[in-house]
Amino acid sequence: MQDNVIEVNHLSKKFGENTILKDINGTVKSGQVICVIGPSGAGKSTFLRCLNLLEKPTSGEVKFDGTDLTHVDGKQLLDLRERMGMVFQSFNLFPNMTVLRNLMLAPIRVKQMSEAEAKKTAIHLLARVGLQDKADAYPSSLSGGQQQRVAIARALAMNPEVMLFDEPTSALDPEMVGEVLEVMKELAKEGMTMVVVTHEMGFAKSVANQVWFMADGYILEKSTPDEMFENPQNDRAKDFIGKIIEAK
Amino acid sequence: MEKKVKAIIQVIIMFVTLLTVGAIASQASAADNSLQKVKQRGELIMVTSPDYPPYEFQVNKGGKSRIVGMDIDVAKKVAKDLGVKLVIKSMNFDSLLVAIQTGKADMAIGGINPTNERRQSVDFSDIYYSGGQSFLINAKDVNKFKSVKNLRGAKIGAQTGTLQYGLAKKRIPGATVKGMDKSTDLVLALKTNKIDALGIEKPSAEAYVKNDPTLKMIPSGYHLNKNDVGAAIAFKKGSNSLVNAVNKSIVQIKKQHLTDKYLASAGKYMKVNTVNTSMFHYWTYFAKGVEYTILISLVATFFGVLIGVILALMRFSKQKLFRGLAISYTEFIRGTPLMVQVMFVYFGIGVVINIPALISGMIAVSLNSGAYVAEIIRGGINSVEKGQTEAAESLGLTKGDMMRYVILPQAFKNIWPALGNEFISLIKESSIVSIIGVTDLIYQLNIVRADTYRGVMPIFVAMVLYFLMTFLLTRLLNYYEGKMKHAG
Numbered sequence: 001m002q003d004n005v006i007e008v009n010h011l012s013k014k015f016g017e018n019t020i021l022k023d024i025n026g027t028v029k030s031g032q033v034i035c036v037i038g039p040s041g042a043g044k045s046t047f048l049r050c051l052n053l054l055e056k057p058t059s060g061e062v063k064f065d066g067t068d069l070t071h072v073d074g075k076q077l078l079d080l081r082e083r084m085g086m087v088f089q090s091f092n093l094f095p096n097m098t099v100l101r102n103l104m105l106a107p108i109r110v111k112q113m114s115e116a117e118a119k120k121t122a123i124h125l126l127a128r129v130g131l132q133d134k135a136d137a138y139p140s141s142l143s144g145g146q147q148q149r150v151a152i153a154r155a156l157a158m159n160p161e162v163m164l165f166d167e168p169t170s171a172l173d174p175e176m177v178g179e180v181l182e183v184m185k186e187l188a189k190e191g192m193t194m195v196v197v198t199h200e201m202g203f204a205k206s207v208a209n210q211v212w213f214m215a216d217g218y219i220l221e222k223s224t225p226d227e228m229f230e231n232p233q234n235d236r237a238k239d240f241i242g243k244i245i246e247a248k
Numbered sequence: 249m250e251k252k253v254k255a256i257i258q259v260i261i262m263f264v265t266l267l268t269v270g271a272i273a274s275q276a277s278a279a280d281n282s283l284q285k286v287k288q289r290g291e292l293i294m295v296t297s298p299d300y301p302p303y304e305f306q307v308n309k310g311g312k313s314r315i316v317g318m319d320i321d322v323a324k325k326v327a328k329d330l331g332v333k334l335v336i337k338s339m340n341f342d343s344l345l346v347a348i349q350t351g352k353a354d355m356a357i358g359g360i361n362p363t364n365e366r367r368q369s370v371d372f373s374d375i376y377y378s379g380g381q382s383f384l385i386n387a388k389d390v391n392k393f394k395s396v397k398n399l400r401g402a403k404i405g406a407q408t409g410t411l412q413y414g415l416a417k418k419r420i421p422g423a424t425v426k427g428m429d430k431s432t433d434l435v436l437a438l439k440t441n442k443i444d445a446l447g448i449e450k451p452s453a454e455a456y457v458k459n460d461p462t463l464k465m466i467p468s469g470y471h472l473n474k475n476d477v478g479a480a481i482a483f484k485k486g487s488n489s490l491v492n493a494v495n496k497s498i499v500q501i502k503k504q505h506l507t508d509k510y511l512a513s514a515g516k517y518m519k520v521n522t523v524n525t526s527m528f529h530y531w532t533y534f535a536k537g538v539e540y541t542i543l544i545s546l547v548a549t550f551f552g553v554l555i556g557v558i559l560a561l562m563r564f565s566k567q568k569l570f571r572g573l574a575i576s577y578t579e580f581i582r583g584t585p586l587m588v589q590v591m592f593v594y595f596g597i598g599v600v601i602n603i604p605a606l607i608s609g610m611i612a613v614s615l616n617s618g619a620y621v622a623e624i625i626r627g628g629i630n631s632v633e634k635g636q637t638e639a640a641e642s643l644g645l646t647k648g649d650m651m652r653y654v655i656l657p658q659a660f661k662n663i664w665p666a667l668g669n670e671f672i673s674l675i676k677e678s679s680i681v682s683i684i685g686v687t688d689l690i691y692q693l694n695i696v697r698a699d700t701y702r703g704v705m706p707i708f709v710a711m712v713l714y715f716l717m718t719f720l721l722t723r724l725l726n727y728y729e730g731k732m733k734h735a736g
Contacts, residue, residue, distance in 0.1 A: 054638050082644030092639035096657040105653055106643035151639075158643060 004063075005030050005162055005193050006051060011060035013046055020046045022217040024060070028162070033194045035204035035225075038214035039240055044197045045089075047214065048166050051195065052084045053077060065161070082110050085155030089167040091147040093139035099126065099150050100135040103157045111158065118157075125153040129183050145176030149183055156187075163187065165196040201244055205229055213237040282487035283330075286354055292327045292334050295353040295685075296320070297341040299430050299698035301455045302514035303359040303479070306695050308530060309520065313695070316517045318451070319357045319479075321510035322376055322501060326481075329497040337605075339685040340429055342409050343591070345370055348484045350595045351602070355481050355494070359449055361411040362480040371491050375478030376498045377507045381412065381468035382453045384438060384446040387461065393445060396469040399423060405434045405443035411477075412447035415470055430694055436703035438463070449479075451511060455518055459701045527709050530696045537692030538713055544610055544678045544688060549671050551614035556621025561651065563626050574622070581619035587680045589616055594684040609681030609688075617674055624666045628659030661732045668725035672718050689713060 006028040013021040020043045028034050036044045049055040050062055053069050061068045064080050072080065094102050103122035107113040113121070126132045129149040139147055148168055155163060165184065169177045181203050188194060188207045198204060204211050204225055211228040213221040213236070221234040232238045286292050296319060298304045304317035315336050327334035337353055344356040348370060359379075362372035383404075385393050393399060401422035406413035408427035416425045426443055428434050435456060438446045445466075448456075453465040470477075481498075483491050501507060527534075562574035581589070593615075594608035603611070632655050640650040660667070682691035693710040697703065 052642055054641060078644045078646060081642060084642070086639075086642035088635055088639065090633075090635050092633070092635035094636065094639070094654050094658075096654070096661065106645060109646075109649045109653070110644045154643070164642075 003029055005032075005065060006195070007061075007063040008051070009061045009063070011047075011050060011057050011062060013043075013050060013055060014058045020217055021050065021057075024219055026212065026219060026222065028193060028195060030161075030193055031191045032209045033188045033192075033196065033207050034210050034212060035208040036195065036197045036212045036214055037199070037201070037204060037228075037240075042214040043217045044214050045166050048164050048195060048197050051164055052081050052086060054086075078110070082106070082158050083160055084162045084164060085158060085160035086164045087148070087151050087155055087166065087168050089170050091139070091144070091151045091171070093147055093151055093154070095139050098136050098138055099131070099142070102139065102150060103154050106154070107157050121157055122153075125156050126150075128156075128186075129153045130179075143176060144172045145179045148172065148176075148180045152180075152183055152187075162193045162195065165194065165198065167197050167199065169198070169200055201229065213240065215240070280486050280488050282354070282483070282491075283489035283493050286330065286332055286490060290332050292323070292330060292332045292355070293337060293353040294323050294334065295337045295339050295344050295347045295356045296358045297344060298338050299432055299694060300341075300359055300449075300452055301518055301698065302451050302511055303449070304357075305514075305518070306699050307517045307520055308533070308699055313533065317514045318377065318507060318510040319359065321513065322481075322498075322507070323355075323357050325501060325506065326494050326497045329500075330493060337685060339605075340683045341407060342429060343595075343683060343685075345482060346591075346595050348482055350598050351484065352595070352598060354487075354490065355483050357481045359452070359479045360482050361477060362482075363411055363414075366482070369485070371483045371485055371487055373481040373483070373491055373494045374498045375480045376501055378478040379452075380450040380477060381415065381470050381472070382448060382450045383466050383468060384435070384448055384453050384456055385444065385464050385466060386438060386441070387464045389444065390464050393466060395466060396420070399445055402444040403442070404445050404447055405437055406447040407431055407434065412449070415468070415472075416447045419470055430698075432694060432697040432703070435460075435463075435701075436697075439703060455515070456701070458515075459518065527696075527705055530700070530706075533692040533696050534689070534709060534713060536687060537689035537710075538717065540606070540686060540688040540691075541675065541678060541714075542717065544606075544613060544681060544686070545671070545675045547610045548613040548617050548674055548678060551610075552617030552621050552670075552674070553667075555614065555618025556625050557656070559618060559622035560625035560629060563622070564629065578619045578622055581616055582623075586612070586616050586677060587683065590680055590684060605681075605684045605686050608684060609678070609686045613674065613678050613681065616677075617670065620670055621667065624663050624670060625656075625659060627666070628663035629655055631662045632658045664725070664729050664732065668722070668729075671725070672721055675717050675721065676714060 004027045008024055008026045011021055011024040012019065024047060036047065038044055046055055050057050053062070057070055061070055064084065067080060069077065069080060094105070097105065100119065100122050103125060104118040107118040107121060108115065123132060123135060126135055129152060131146060131149055134142060134146065139150065142150065168184070169180050172180065177200065181200060184203070185207055208225050210222055211225050212219050213228065213234065215236045221228065221232060221237045228237065229241060232241050296304045296315065298306050298315045302317055304315060304319045306313050307316045315338060320336065324334055339347055341358060344358055344360070345366065347353050348356045362375065383396065383399065399420050403426060404416045404420060404423045405426045405428065406416050408429055413425060413427050416423055426437070428437065431448065431452065434446050437443045439462065447468070457463050457465050481494060559574045559577060562570040565571055590609060590612040593612040594603065594605060597603065598608070636654055636658065637650065640654045679688060679690040682688050682694070685691070689710055693706050696706040700706070
């Protein structure tokens with residue numbers, strides 16, 4: 001593994017006439033936690049989704065472990081994707097399977113893991129997110145917070161090298177945000193490389209190594225959490241941070 | 249612009265397919281080896297429409313059904329003279345001539361009048377019987393319709409595609425002519441005053457009058473060319489050797505006045521039928537019909553879903569060709585009636601490969617259902633949230649695994665009610681296969697009606713049976729729907 005897990009060069013993305021991402025550059029090093037913040041419509045989610053090619057970049061390169069994802073065939077892309085876990089705003093658990101099966105599907109089908117081994121891993125991971133008693137429940141019977149913890153466990157079941165979080169707490173009731181952030185903090189502590197699009201400034205402050213501020217399709221500022229929240233350089237960032245602090 | 253090109257390509261694909269199939273279907277027959285073929289096979293295959301007593305009808309003896317009648321005796325005599333076994337296939341009257349043209353049978357017999365129009369498409373034997381034409385009327389109208397002159401301006405019924413139909417149109421001034429497929433339906437129409445009179449061959453009319461006191465007969469008074477009134481056996485064009493051989497038997501039949509004997513025995517059979525017209529007496533008929541209806545529906549459901557899934561996946565393929573094929577198929581099947589498709593598979597494709605009627609029916613209904621199921625499934629796949637695809641992709645699942653484990657199970661759950669609807673209509677719509685002689689419930693219904701001279705009761709029984717089938721299926725579908733709901 002190279003030190004730079006993810007390297008983005010001159011990435012841009014257009015939807016029709018709309019340019020969503022403009023000349024994005026950045027690197028994520030092994031073990032780093034990057035939080036991406038910014039006003040809505042800034043292109044944060046699109047940027048994150050370009051990292052595992054859920055969105056196909058219009059131009060530029062996205063390198064994962066030294067391989068440019070924009071120039072690999074379908075098979076290679078699948079291989080690379082299984083090394084990146086992703087957690088979505090709307091959980092996206094498979095409603096037609098139990099929690100346990102949600103965790104076991106990809107290890108069995110993609111990693112060719114045995115049924116028994118996959119089950120062992122799954123139960124272990126459920127314990128880690130505090131939901132071992134929900135193994136046989138269906139997702140619809142879980143609360144939002146529980147569902148998101150299962151979704152994190154599902155991504156972890158593939159033993160990924162990077163975890164991508166797309167506003168993981170935005171769809172949650174306030175009282176459930178904490179339990180999900182707790183799991184994410186644990187992950188960060190254990191050294192997982194993470195890119196997190198979030199509005200949780202507290203989380204960004206306490207966990208991130210770097211905070212990237214995005215607006216209008218550009219990354220306008222990259223700095224440490226302390227600098228970003230105490231003394232932002234960019235005017236847009238200043239304005240954004242100011243509004244957030246006011247709101248608190 | 250691109251859309252236009254696509255549409256044009258689709259239309260071209262469709263026409264090429266049609267032309268190819270059409271070309272195969274219209275292949276001219278080779279030299280005449282008709283007699284040789286029958287002798288080699290050791291079987292003479294005839295088609296008839298056994299709902300026309302006393303010419304041909306079914307008799308129910310000890311729960312077993314047999315086709316009997318004057319025509320059957322004539323055919324037996326012909327087969328015996330040729331030294332071969334007689335095989336009887338039954339079918340709608342409308343389909344008889346098509347059946348011999350497409351080689352489904354060697355000859356068609358069924359009180360067929362060798363009119364000039366028919367002679368253009370098939371060959372005929374000599375006339376073996378001349379019965380004359382007549383009209384059936386309700387007994388209560390005896391004073392109103394004393395003779396054929398009183399029928400001016402009346403509503404007259406006749407079997408579609410028969411001589412009687414053409415004659416009523418041409419010779420009865422001001423008459424409205426109503427055509428139906430089955431003489432049993434026509435008699436029922438007469439008895440329920442939908443029509444005033446029914447144009448029918450004299451022996452048939454006599455049979456009805458004998459068995460039903462509410463009916464009366466009046467002579468047609470037509471002056472007709474002898475060729476137009478007699479009954480003859482129809483053969484595929486160019487079957488001279490077979491026609492000549494059959495004519496030899498007909499000469500004997502006429503010389504020995506065998507038809508009188510045949511009619512007498514037919515009359516006896518008809519009495520057997522009407523001794524017990526209780527529906528319970530005919531339960532084996534209905535049971536067999538239900539069995540075939542269920543069989544066809546099950547097979548068509550299975551293959552329909554299979555075809556539907558494949559077509560739906562083709563619609564989501566990256567290959568333009570697959571998408572185009574799937575779209576063309578669906579549009580074509582949805583744009584043509586099931587009845588035509590059934591006839592096409594049996595008669596049309598039958599020119600190239602001889603498929604039995606039951607299999608043809610199953611194929612046609614499956615192909616048809618597949619197109620509808622495909623659209624339902626496509627809707628189902630579209631109804632699955634995009635996030636599901638993204639989650640599956642982000643886990644590194646292949647497209648195939650994603651469909652199999654994530655998308656399709658959810659799609660099926662969403663479309664279950666619509667799919668259930670399709671299965672239920674399959675049970676009902678499969679009844680169309682009776683036109684090619686598949687012994688499903690509708691077919692059996694018609695036979696019971698022809699046998700018993702009871703118009704409404706058999707219809708009621710069939711209605712109840714269809715309802716029971718769909719009702720049970722609905723319960724079953726609901727049960728599974730509940731189960732799926734439980735599973736999240």
